[in-house]
Amino acid sequence: MVVGAGMVGAACALHAAAAGLRTVLVDRGPVAGGTTGAGEGNLLVSDKEPGPELGLALLSARLWQGLTERHKLGATAEYEAKGGLVVASGEEGLRALLDFAAAQRRSGVEAVPVPADGLHELEPRLAEGLAGGVHYPQDAQVQPALAAARLVRAARDLGAEARFGTTVTAVLRTPDGAVRGVRTDRGDIHAPAVVNAAGTWGGEVAALAGVRLPVLPRRGFVLVTEPLPARTVRHKVYAADYVADVASDSADLQTSAVVEATAAGPVLIGASRERVGFDRTFSLPVVRRLAAQALALFPVLRDVATLRAYTGFRPYLPDHLPAIGPDPRAPGLHHACGHEGAGIGLAPATGHLIAQCLTGVRPDLDLTPFRPDRFTAEEATP
Structure with missing residues (x-):
């Protein structure tokens, strides 16, 4: 299941559903009700210095083109490859x-x-x-709220379930610490994997699972x-x-x-x-x-x-890189948050990589720089 229906969460749900996984997307508000709805829609490679984030941006730029062709985002989400x-x-x-x-x-x-x-x-x-x-x-632009809504619709067309107005209040864990779903104000949702795509509130969701993420x-x-x-x-x-x-x-x-x-x-x-x-x-x-x-x-x-x-x-995360991938501190918990102002652009690659992790496929990029447990104790205390 995926927590957060912003652009990153929508991309995670779409890629998970496309990989054949039973997927539930949960958000306490509507689609794009947080950071995504207040974004400009930047799909940039121009502002990324060589390194892990640029590799993520280049992968995402290619994936955006594919999403645009399949889901007609130019007409439905104002996608423009304007440069x-x-x-x-x-x-x-x-x-x-x-x-x-x-x-x-x-x-x-x-x-x-x-x-x-x-x-x-x-x-x-x-x-x-x-x-x-x-x-x-290679720079482009999209209307972020429309694009997130379109990706959610595409995920639902593939069988994903979306539950809006549903607040996650706890992350369910077994006695040995493995994640087994979430508790919400509308009941428990059981799942072998939980994706934290809560954006600016990603640290709060991580804390519900008993781990620190300094967002x-x-x-x-x-x-x-x-x-x-x-x-x-x-x-x-x-x-x-x-x-x-x-x-x-x-x-x-x-x-x-x-x-x-x-x-x-x-x-x-x-x-x-x-x-x-x-x-x-x-x-x-x-x-x-x-x-x-x-x-x-x-x-x-x-x-x-x-x-x-x-x-x-x-x-914002201290090293300006998002947290992407499994959290070894809480088996079954995956993070897809902390993208700062680049989440709209980096969402497709993030969702693609998360789906690869969930299905046991070797990720197309080295996720070591994005490890959610990479921060020191001082950094992990916001």
Whole structure:
């Protein structure tokens, strides 16, 4: 069974059902009622440095293409293989960006340097005076709530059962410690394996099984503009310092412009990061900073109305890698959480790898870097 009906949980349920496993998906709320519903829908390889997470992203990019073809996500979930454009404002930043892209290319990423005089061929409304950038054709975008709902529907078509509005209150374990299902406010569900796909609340589910997983919430705001003409912004465009913000361990506020259009017309503006617990208080200074940074990239947005802003919590783990795979501390418990801001993009690979673990197939990727018991005692205490 799978706990959590966000994007990762939906992908886990779909891949488990496709592997022939009897699957039950449980969530205390609706589909995409947590972090997924507050996401931008990023499917990125551009922000991943060479290493385990990039390998996961590249596998996921391939799987997203297959899911899109099988389930028509372009029509039902606004999947767009639009590509990404990362830009640098100065020469020093551009040199660092080009070095980063060169290392990514050695790991299989398509990363095409773009000189300053070539930026406007890709983005005609981009600001003048930028030093250059890198084009990432593999980056894509999806409407996350719609995509999660579509994957859940596909899992149900394969025989999976979904129980929404059902809160897990305990993880059932045998006297020798093996997991045998969950207790919910609507009764017990018995299963030989439980997948913790609870996202930002993954640490709480782990604790129900008697193990520690130091998942912390990292708050972010997103601005939504009024609908704009098609191709006002053609790619997912962000400033090069976004990569450093993603990798930062700081709890303090960090913002870096990320601008992207949606199929419906509005433009999404992010991204901010700060560790403030589950505080949902609206912060006008944060959204003002995001707006100013977006205007520095796209002056055309100056006279565009902002319709709303929303906030969500990314599931943060200390080393910025998700927990994926079986937990040796609780046989039968598997984790699929802690993806921070990359869960939408990494969901298909995570679900695929979890299904391989559940069926005894050797995973396509080495899961050692993602082991849920990898943290020290100090790290495991949020």
